[in-house]
Structure formats: C-alpha cells, structure tokens
Amino acid sequence: MKKFYIAKSRRLRSTPFTSRIENHGVTAYTTYNHMLLPASFGNLEKEYFHLKEHVQVWDVAAERQVQIAGKDSTKLVQLMTCRNLSKAKVGRCYYAPIIDEQGGMLNDPVALKLAEDKWWLSLADSDIGLYAKGIASGLSLQVEVSEPDVNIMAVQGPKSFKLMEKVLGKKITELKFFGFDYYTFKGNKFLIARSGWSKQGGYEVYVENRKAGQMLYDELFSAGKEFNVEPGCPNLIERIESALLSAGNDFDSGDNPYECGFDKYIDTNSDINYLGKKALIKISKEGINKKLMGVLIDMDKIEVTESVPLYENKNIVGDLRSAAYSPNLKKVVGIAMIKKEYWDKKTPIELKIGDKKSKGTICDLPIV
Amino acid sequence: MKKFYIAKSRRLRSTPFTSRIENHGVTAYTTYNHMLLPASFGNLEKEYFHLKEHVQVWDVAAERQVQIAGKDSTKLVQLMTCRNLSKAKVGRCYYAPIIDEQGGMLNDPVALKLAEDKWWLSLADSDIGLYAKGIASGLSLQVEVSEPDVNIMAVQGPKSFKLMEKVLGKKITELKFFGFDYYTFKGNKFLIARSGWSKQGGYEVYVENRKAGQMLYDELFSAGKEFNVEPGCPNLIERIESALLSAGNDFDSGDNPYECGFDKYIDTNSDINYLGKKALIKISKEGINKKLMGVLIDMDKIEVTESVPLYENKNIVGDLRSAAYSPNLKKVVGIAMIKKEYWDKKTPIELKIGDKKSKGTICDLPIV
Numbered sequence: 141m142k143k144f145y146i147a148k149s150r151r152l153r154s155t156p157f158t159s160r161i162e163n164h165g166v167t168a169y170t171t172y173n174h175m176l177l178p179a180s181f182g183n184l185e186k187e188y189f190h191l192k193e194h195v196q197v198w199d200v201a202a203e204r205q206v207q208i209a210g211k212d213s214t215k216l217v218q219l220m221t222c223r224n225l226s227k228a229k230v231g232r233c234y235y236a237p238i239i240d241e242q243g244g245m246l247n248d249p250v251a252l253k254l255a256e257d258k259w260w261l262s263l264a265d266s267d268i269g270l271y272a273k274g275i276a277s278g279l280s281l282q283v284e285v286s287e288p289d290v291n292i293m294a295v296q297g298p299k300s301f302k303l304m305e306k307v308l309g310k311k312i313t314e315l316k317f318f319g320f321d322y323y324t325f326k327g328n329k330f331l332i333a334r335s336g337w338s339k340q341g342g343y344e345v346y347v348e349n350r351k352a353g354q355m356l357y358d359e360l361f362s363a364g365k366e367f368n369v370e371p372g373c374p375n376l377i378e379r380i381e382s383a384l385l386s387a388g389n390d391f392d393s394g395d396n397p398y399e400c401g402f403d404k405y406i407d408t409n410s411d412i413n414y415l416g417k418k419a420l421i422k423i424s425k426e427g428i429n430k431k432l433m434g435v436l437i438d439m440d441k442i443e444v445t446e447s448v449p450l451y452e453n454k455n456i457v458g459d460l461r462s463a464a465y466s467p468n469l470k471k472v473v474g475i476a477m478i479k480k481e482y483w484d485k486k487t488p489i490e491l492k493i494g495d496k497k498s499k500g501t502i503c504d505l506p507i508v
Numbered sequence: 509m510k511k512f513y514i515a516k517s518r519r520l521r522s523t524p525f526t527s528r529i530e531n532h533g534v535t536a537y538t539t540y541n542h543m544l545l546p547a548s549f550g551n552l553e554k555e556y557f558h559l560k561e562h563v564q565v566w567d568v569a570a571e572r573q574v575q576i577a578g579k580d581s582t583k584l585v586q587l588m589t590c591r592n593l594s595k596a597k598v599g600r601c602y603y604a605p606i607i608d609e610q611g612g613m614l615n616d617p618v619a620l621k622l623a624e625d626k627w628w629l630s631l632a633d634s635d636i637g638l639y640a641k642g643i644a645s646g647l648s649l650q651v652e653v654s655e656p657d658v659n660i661m662a663v664q665g666p667k668s669f670k671l672m673e674k675v676l677g678k679k680i681t682e683l684k685f686f687g688f689d690y691y692t693f694k695g696n697k698f699l700i701a702r703s704g705w706s707k708q709g710g711y712e713v714y715v716e717n718r719k720a721g722q723m724l725y726d727e728l729f730s731a732g733k734e735f736n737v738e739p740g741c742p743n744l745i746e747r748i749e750s751a752l753l754s755a756g757n758d759f760d761s762g763d764n765p766y767e768c769g770f771d772k773y774i775d776t777n778s779d780i781n782y783l784g785k786k787a788l789i790k791i792s793k794e795g796i797n798k799k800l801m802g803v804l805i806d807m808d809k810i811e812v813t814e815s816v817p818l819y820e821n822k823n824i825v826g827d828l829r830s831a832a833y834s835p836n837l838k839k840v841v842g843i844a845m846i847k848k849e850y851w852d853k854k855t856p857i858e859l860k861i862g863d864k865k866s867k868g869t870i871c872d873l874p875i876v
Contacts, residue, residue, distance in 0.1 A: 278646015
C-alpha cells in the first residue's frame with residue numbers, strides 16, 4: 141500500500157501531548173474530532189503484544205468533550221440517546237448511543253454525569269456539539285453547550301493498575317469499572333475514569349490543566365520504567381478482536397443501534413423522551429436485516445479504506461468495514477455488516493482485492 | 509519539520525477520484541468532513557505558479573453537501589445563516605456564514621438554491637448536517653436533512669474556461685460567477701457552478717453519478733493536454749494571498765462573522781429570523797476588538813499547526829492562524845486575528861519560533 145503524509149494545520153488541532161508523542165516516535169496520525177489522534181508508533185503488531193502484556197500511555201485528547209450544563213442538561217442528553225439515563229448517578233460513565241430522528245447512529249460517546257445539571261459526552265468522531273446546539277436552540281432549552289479544553293490521556297494495559305497506584309496512591313485501585321472520581325497529583329486535581337479504548341484494563345485521565353497534565357504524562361513514563369511502559373495509541377488489531385466499535389468505520393448514520401448490537405442500551409418501553417424513539421419502536425417491531433459480526437479471513441495483510449464487499453459465490457453476504465492482520469490468530473480479523481440470511485455463520489465467505497480472492501468465515505463479536 | 513503518515517480507514521472516506529489522484533502523484537492529504545482532501549502533489553510552490561498560469565483539476569469531494577429539502581427548507585437554511593436569503597434565486601450560489609446562537613462561526617458554506625424547496629450547503633469542515641437535524645427536530649420542521657453522494661471536482665486556473673468550453677461546449681462560458689446550471693457530457697447531466705477555492709477562476713462540477721464523473725475527470729486530462737492541465741488541490745499559498753478563509757484554520761466558534769470581515773453577509777436590520785441574530789445585533793452595537801488581517805513576515809519557511817502569538821516587544825498583537833512562504837512575495841504570508849489597537853498597520857510585529865525571532869508587518873486582506 142502506498143503511504144501518504146498528513147498535511148498538518150491549525151484546523152487539525154494538536155494536543156498538549158503532541159510534542160511528547162512526536163519525541164516518542166509516533167509515525168502515523170488519523171484525525172478525530174478535528175484533532176490529531178496517533179495511529180501508530182511504527183509497528184502495530186509489536187504495539188499489540190506490548191499492550192496486552194505491559195502498560196501504555198496514550199494521547200487520546202481527540203476524544204473531545206461536549207459539555208452540557210444547566211437546568212435542562214439531563215433533558216437534552218436524554219433527547220439525544222436511546223439509553224435510559226433517568227437513573228444515572230453522578231460519578232458514573234454511561235455508554236450512550238446517539239441517534240437521529242430516523243434512528244441512525246450519529247455517535248457512541250461515553251456520557252459522564254458530573255453533577256445533576258452537568259454532563260460530558262466523551263465523543264467518537266462527529267460534531268455532536270452542533271447537534272446539541274441545534275436541539276437546544278430549537279426547543280429553547282436552558283443549557284450551555286461547549287467544548288471545554290479537556291484532553292484525555294489514557295493509561296492502558298494489565299500493568300496500568302500498578303503504575304497508577306504508584307503515581308496516584310492506593311485509592312485509585314478502588315475505582316470500579318466505568319466509575320470516575322477526582323485524584324490529586326502534585327497539588328493538581330484530575331478527573332480519572334476507569335475506562336479506555338482497549339479491553340486490557342486501565343484508566344482515562346481527563347486533563348483540565350494542560351501543564352499539570354504534561355507533568356503527569358512525564359511522571360507516568362519515569363515511574364513506569366519498572367512496568368515496561370511505552371507510548372501507544374488505540375490499537376487497530378486489539379480493538380477489532382475485542383469488538384470495540386469505531387463510529388464512522390464500523391457504523392454510520394445509515395445503521396441503527398440494533399444493527400450495531402447495542403440492544404441493551406436501547407429503551408423503547410419506559411416513558412423517557414428521545415428523538416429517534418418512534419423510529420426505534422418501529423424497527424424493534426419489524427426486526428433488522430443486517431448486523432455487525434466478526435470475520436476471519438485467510439490473509440496475511442489488509443488495509444481497509446472503504447466498505448469491501450464479502451461474497452458467497454456471486455451473492456453479497458455483507459460488507460467489511462474494519463480489518464487488520466492478527467499476529468495472534470494468524471488471520472485477518474474484521475468487523476462486517478452481515479445480511480440476516482448469513483447470521484448462522486455457516487456460509488464460507490470470499491473477499492476479492494484486485495484479482496486475488498481470499499477465503500474466510502463469519503464469527504461472533506468479540507472475536508477473542 | 510518532521511513528517512507523519514496518515515492512517516487511512518473507512519472513517520476517513522475515499523472519494524471517487526482517490527485512485528486517480530494517487531496515480532497522479534498526490535503526496536499529502538488533509539481530512540475534511542470525514543473525507544480525504546489532497547493537500548499537495550509534492551511541490552506547493554510549483555503547484556502555485558502552475559495554478560496561476562494554466563489549469564488544474566482538483567478532487568474536492570470533501571466539500572460535502574448537506575441537502576435540505578421540503579416545505580420548511582428555506583426557513584431552516586435561513587435559521588442557520590446571518591445572510592439574508594429571502595430574495596435568493598434558484599440557480600445561484602450564496603456564500604452564507606453559519607453561526608450559533610452566540611454568534612460564533614460554525615461554517616462558511618456556499619449555499620446553492622436548487623429549487624424553492626431544496627438547498628445544498630456546500631460545506632467547509634464541520635458537521636452542519638447535525639446542526640440542521642437538531643434544529644429541525646427541535647422545531648418539528650417539515651424538512652429532510654441528508655448528505656447525498658455528491659462529489660465535487662473543481663477545474664481551476666485561467667485556462668479552465670478554454671478547457672471546459674472544449675469539453676462541454678460554448679454554453680458553459682456564459683455562466684456567470686456564482687451561477688450554476690446543468691450541462692451534459694456524453695449523455696450524463698452535471699450541475700456545474702462557476703466557483704471554486706482559488707481566485708484564479710474556474711468551475712466546480714457537482715458529480716452525482718460516480719462513473720460519469722470519473723469519465724469526465726479522465727476527459728479533462730486528455731482534452732487538457734494542450735492547456736498544460738495538471739492535477740492539483742486548494743493551494744495554501746494562493747488561498748492565503750487571496751484571503752479565501754479556511755474554517756477551523758482562520759476562524760472557529762470563538763470568532764463572530766464581523767471579526768472575520770463578513771459584514772456584507774450579515775443582516776441585522778430586516779425581519780428575517782436566524783438563531784444568532786440577537787447576539788449579532790448586540791455585537792454590531794458594541795463593536796469588535798479583533799479582526800482577521802494579513803501579515804507579511806521575513807522568513808523563508810513556516811508550518812503553522814496551532815495559533816502562533818504575534819508580538820510587539822512583550823505585548824501580544826494577535827495570533828497567526830495560517831501561513832505559507834510565498835515565492836511570489838519572497839516572504840511568509842499569513843492570516844492572523846489582530847487586536848483593535850493594531851489595526852492601523854503601523855506596528856512592526858515579531859514572531860518567535862523556538863529561539864528564532866522574525867520581523868513582519870500587518871496588512872490588509874486580500875494580501876495580493
């Protein structure tokens with residue numbers, strides 16, 4: 141595959157950690173919420189094995205926050221998501237699919253309830269702040285929608301717990317999955333959640349003071365030597381195996397949350413009010429005809445840059461949306477939107493790239 | 509400056525022309541509306557001189573369209589922009605700043621009135637479709653908001669007129685600036701506007717049929733040999749000299765349209781209804797304290813990746829937002845947000861990069 145440079149500009153915003161990760165050897169970026177998101181430090185497979193064994197510090201500042209504050213904030217957050225947030229508690233994170241009136245997926249943020257009248261939506265890649273502003277203006281809601289200068293640094297991997305304990309103290313180990321609380325490092329307070337874009341365990345530090353965040357970043361590397369700490373980033377192989385979906389890659393507004401497997405985050409029965417509710421009720425009655433599943437393909441490399449059709453002879457089985465070679469499974473692993481008639485996983489599939497055909501199978505998600 | 513690769517994925521969408529521009533030697537991409545936008549073919553300065561003398565074909569499919577159709581479409585478009593569109597005519601393009609309720613700039617699309625009940629907003633880089641969906645849901649408007657598969661190919665440069673006449677016939681030369689109409693090539697109809705992201709003249713072809721668009725793309729290159737046609741892309745040097753502002757680079761939601769010099773596109777007097785009107789009336793009464801201006805700096809190269817402060821001794825004069833070395837002026841040209849006390853252009857300015865200080869001056873926009 142030919143490689144191309146990224147043309148940097150103010151519009152593709154740098155983060156407080158950009159100069160650090162560039163010193164640490166980042167080689168490739170993607171962009172995400174109009175910001176640079178590191179995509180590789182030169183060897184995806186090496187980074188994959190390291191992440192599963194040790195601990196990595198990630199610059200994921202591109203997971204921007206939409207802050208929704210004010211009297212009507214909970215009403216507005218609920219209007220955007222099909223997840224029932226009526227019993228949401230301060231100090232907890234909620235994975236909350238955001239949909240439009242047709243039930244199409246717009247984003248899948250983690251919603252943090254900061255106070256009874258203040259939320260952060262920790263975004264995937266789309267301008268949900270504009271959606272929120274539009275709804276708020278249309279309904280004359282008493283809210284303030286903004287993007288605060290919050291920059292997330294993630295600490296991921298099995299040794300993240302030991303490293304964070306060493307730097308922040310014993311108390312951090314008591315934090316439960318998808319909980320968040322405030323912790324102090326050298327006199328600076330940080331909101332830290334037990335969350336992150338890997339299944340290897342870890343934390344996300346919501347940095348509100350850039351200088352303090354940079355100090356903490358540096359401390360994690362010096363204190364982390366004994367844990368074999370390395371810089372890293374969300375790992376394509378690991379996230380596909382673990383079925384951590386990527387908005388825009390694995391789904392878009394042409395897909396509804398049922399098709400993405402988000403059934404447990406959809407409430408069509410209670411009396412909560414959200415914009416796509418009517419559409420989702422209709423879909424839940426009619427059923428769906430495609431859904432996201434895993435695939436395993438006999439190939440030793442791949443680069444997916446657009447939907448790739450999957451075939452059974454001349455019939456289209458579905459389309460492949462993300463894929464990477466797994467050095468663990470010795471196959472290409474992928475996430476694909478599969479037609480209903482193939483959900484039984486019994487049909488062998490074929491993928492054509494140029495003249496080359498490769499064989500594969502359909503499997504459940506997560507793959508590993 | 510260190511260079512980094514772009515990590516491609518389905519989320520950073522390819523265009524119908526991507527394989528062609530990659531064969532033509534594109535070297536760098538930026539991303540724009542979740543899509544690849546070519547940024548260079550290897551020599552920005554050579555491309556600059558070529559654009560000003562000959563003709564280029566550009567893949568600007570990343571200028572996505574938000575289609576707003578239905579009974580309330582004109583009402584919704586007007587709600588988003590401070591430009592008075594009450595007398596807008598079918599077949600005309602309108603540069604239309606889009607603002608939020610606080611008067612902050614969200615985008616600066618070209619709005620095309622396709623019919624009395626159908627508009628396209630040809631976007632800069634932000635998800636205005638989500639803003640439109642939010643407002644429409646909030647106000648229960650009778651509109652359908654969508655992103656049709658329209659991919660723009662631009663033909664730019666002084667020889668674009670001769671090339672387009674050769675390929676599409678004499679009638680295209682009668683199209684007036686910011687007008688659009690339909691033209692036929694080999695049985696396929698194309699919406700073509702006399703517009704584009706350079707001041708060198710030319711057209712934008714709104715491709716609705718991918719295969720037909722690729723045929724036209726190829727024809728422009730074979731018919732264009734006699735006009736010295738080359739592949740190209742919006743040129744950083746040319747667009748700064750010409751003051752073609754770039755949303756996200758030169759302004760963002762922290763700036764209002766007065767500060768961007770968009771006064772002639774702001775209507776605060778008539779009875780039209782748009783969301784930021786109250787805010788803009790207040791701003792127009794109070795006046796502004798910063799505005800976009802040009803700068804000329806004695807340097808022979810620069811890469812701006814975030815706001816760069818400009819100084820007069822220890823005082824901050826403003827911040828530089830876009831800049832490039834102009835081989836024409838033998839200086840760095842830039843667009844900067846300048847504080848009111850320096851609008852008289854008399855204060856020499858200084859820019860510090862690392863230990864190096866460079867001197868410059870403030871000037872009007874456009875620079876050339």
